[in-house]
Amino acid sequence: MNRVALVAGGLARFGKREASWRDLAAEGGKATLEDLPELSPEKIDGVIVATADEEPYLAAVASEILGIKPKIATRVENLCSSGGTAITVAYSLISSGLINKVLVLGVEKMCHRQTVPLLEWDFTRGGVLMPAAWGAVYAQKHMEKFGTTEEQLALISVKNHRLSSMNPFAHFQKPITLNEVMSSRHVVTPLKLYDCCSKSDGAAGVILAGEDEARSLTDTPVWIKGLGESSQGATFGNVNPEYVTWPCVKIAAKEAYQTARVEANKIDLAMLHDAFTINEIIEYEDLGFARKGEGGRFIEQGQSEIGGKVAVNTHGGLIGVGPPIGATGVAQAVEILAQFRGTAGKRQVGRVENGLTLNLSASVSTGNVIIYGRNSH
């Protein structure tokens, strides 16, 4: 089986952008290609575009814009976890030997939409279709059961805004205080404005390559060591009956840890899916960084801060960097690559051995976990 590594990464700034989808694809794609000048575009044999945009055929469109005539160009769409799934598909296309050098490009225009994507047929949400409604249910239940506090939730937002303020590609460039989070307007109790990610436009790209190509193209390949994914359904009412623990995350993480032969306590860098502050807390637990119910204390004790046991969302997370749908999971991989390379600037943590990404969709119904490492095995 051909091993697979990240060999390049690039971003188009996240935020409210005047640029079109095509502009963002060009900007993010070119940034990615320029990160690896040794590889000319015509040698790329796969282009996977992750986007929830309504227009069809955007992988061929992006390829044409970037001057690539790949063997395989296709869109992979899985709502907010499109990026993680696209990297997984790219991995398998390389690993199976069909192609060898794949650009995965996540692109989204989101700010012009009235709403974030809603699953309007999801009657299990009642009349309350906005994502914060499910976030609030999970938060309420976690607070009830484990005594998690609104202040603990707020600490996630403070941390992720502080980190995004050091990331020039992030939507939110200013740190915020605990008081600012606590006094922001309620969206759905107990979630307040700064407990929620916003809407952002943006693009993120990575190039993946098979073992021989990766070694010849770069001195700092970052290897995919394990992958796990689980889809539990599409409707809020069907997927997380216990609310405070998420089967798709646990199943995906178990598979990723097993295939990587890495345990949770060996992960020193993690990009998590903090659509809401409560997410990051529950994810600490379901990924095995903290015991169930102790996610609130975990953030309070600073263990997930830079320099702690596991550095979480060093790019700023969805709350700080922004959540452009298809770009979210790809941007996680871009940060993993930067941190392994030691090029993350002010956000740089110490030497990283094992990195993890968690990318989710639609009220935590799909989870994708990828584990990265310095060595190919």
Place this chain on the structure above:
Amino acid sequence: MNRVALVAGGLARFGKREASWRDLAAEGGKATLEDLPELSPEKIDGVIVATADEEPYLAAVASEILGIKPKIATRVENLCSSGGTAITVAYSLISSGLINKVLVLGVEKMCHRQTVPLLEWDFTRGGVLMPAAWGAVYAQKHMEKFGTTEEQLALISVKNHRLSSMNPFAHFQKPITLNEVMSSRHVVTPLKLYDCCSKSDGAAGVILAGEDEARSLTDTPVWIKGLGESSQGATFGNVNPEYVTWPCVKIAAKEAYQTARVEANKIDLAMLHDAFTINEIIEYEDLGFARKGEGGRFIEQGQSEIGGKVAVNTHGGLIGVGPPIGATGVAQAVEILAQFRGTAGKRQVGRVENGLTLNLSASVSTGNVIIYGRNSH
């Protein structure tokens, strides 16, 4: 490398349907699952949905409808070649060892749309965005250069309507005469109404499995022997400078033949992408069934009829069965499976050894070729 086979197939009738996207997904998905009762839905670990529908997250939606909680559920979208690309992605996910039993489900609601999908940014088409415009250019050039006649084009339509009249799942259930084709109204000269495929709703599903599972689940697995795909761009003006020969088809076919170790003259069954009659004629040539320029004579001499050297579009092709975007390439595989099994009823050809599918997108800018055989190597 894990070998991969088709082990089941099913259809929801193509045509103008009152059913919703979800209804069609349920109908096509259930027909596919019922084709292999030995495999219970909960054992399926991948669901790839091929569709150009505007709504996101439809692979998770389809999985939930069908009672499947797969590891990997994702949409693969590549406009009219979504189905072929989805089978290619499913192949790689199995071949790489990530998952083992994958439902590929192509579903499309198309008739309610005012137009077929247009690439509105494609200025290279001038003001004429309807697909028949590019079909007509290719036809005009082929007639000019090789003396291909309107009657030869019409013979493709007569053949494919005759075949679809024997396919209970086809949109068009009646044979038509050469005179009816020739006297149908002009769409874009020289293409007339019956030279063009229509719009259709519909769904098609196949299940693919790794070698061990395939052998244990069925006595009649149909193996994927070779795959090839090529994306040359997204705009008409960029992709086929010589008009009468199509690089994406030639490149994809060459790769598929090489990986399958099969030559064109060993293909005895082929499902081609006859969006227009001229397509099938050029495809005879670019796939190596006929010499360049002789596609018109090839259909005239009846060599592509049932019982001929290579039986083409035995299900009726896009012209007879209908072209529901994401379902098109999957329906090709369903017919391959039926013909290998000998269950194609009135359409059944003799014993098939090597089958081929060709699935195209957007003015023949992307081509996907898959070669199937009785033996896994």
